[in-house]
Amino acid sequence: xxxxxxxxxxxxxxxxxxxxxxxxxxxxxxxxxxxxxxxxxxxxxxxxxxxxxxxxxxxxxxxxxxxxxxxxxxxxxxxxxxxxxxxxxxxxxxxxxxxxxxxxxxxxxxxxxxxxxxxxxxxxxxxxxxxxxxxxxxxxxxxxx
Numbered sequence: 001x002x003x004x005x006x007x008x009x010x011x012x013x014x015x016x017x018x019x020x021x022x023x024x025x026x027x028x029x030x031x032x033x034x035x036x037x038x039x040x041x042x043x044x045x046x047x048x049x050x051x052x053x054x055x056x057x058x059x060x061x062x063x064x065x066x067x068x069x070x071x072x073x074x075x076x077x078x079x080x081x082x083x084x085x086x087x088x089x090x091x092x093x094x095x096x097x098x099x100x101x102x103x104x105x106x107x108x109x110x111x112x113x114x115x116x117x118x119x120x121x122x123x124x125x126x127x128x129x130x131x132x133x134x135x136x137x138x139x140x141x142x143x144x145x
Contacts, residue, residue: 003026003027003030003066003068006026006027006030007030007041009024010024010026010034010041010045010075011041011044013075014045014048014049014075014077015044015048018077019077020076020077021074021075021076021077022049022074022075022077023054023072023073023074023075024072024073024075025057025070025071025072025073026070026071026073027068027069027070027071028056028068028069028070028071029068031051031053031071031073034051034073035051037126037127037128037131038098039098040094040095040098043094043097043098043128043131044091044094045075046081046128047080047081047082047090048077048078048080048081049075049076049077049078050075050076050078051073051074051075052073052074052075052076053071053072053073054071054072054073054074055071055072056069056070056071057069057070057071057072081132082132082135086139086144089138089139089142089144090135093105093135093138097131097134105138106137106138106141110137110141113137114133114134114137114138114141115134117133117137118130118131118133118134118137120134
């Protein structure tokens with residue numbers, strides 16, 4: 001796929017199609033960004049698909065040779081981690097979360113309770129599952145669950 005369109009294409013195939021398995025050749029750095037749960041794209045994608053690298057494709061495999069290496073990835077759809085009725089709230093939560101705007105989401109006490117419940121000791125090593133737990137705390141604190 002054209003690498004400058006990777007984000008738009010992956011969002012379209014994940015969020016606007018029902019394909020159960022999706023295979024794409026993407027720039028290696030983009031693949032790494034899809035796995036990064038400190039980024040919006042990673043947190044959104046993980047709710048719908050698991051992402052797996054199948055094959056490394058060195059730049060020499062292509063003509064003309066690009067300046068970056070590529071990878072063949074497989075996206076496998078799973079049951080969503082965020083029900084449709086909470087999707088807008090989740091996207092809002094993620095936008096604030098990745099920008100570390102925690103006070104826009106929680107009071108100080110709520111934030112500490114959410115971290116404790118999710119067993120987060122260090123925000124720089126938080127896992128996807130912990131972010132989901134924190135989101136569920138956000139829903140509870142806002143009377144949504």
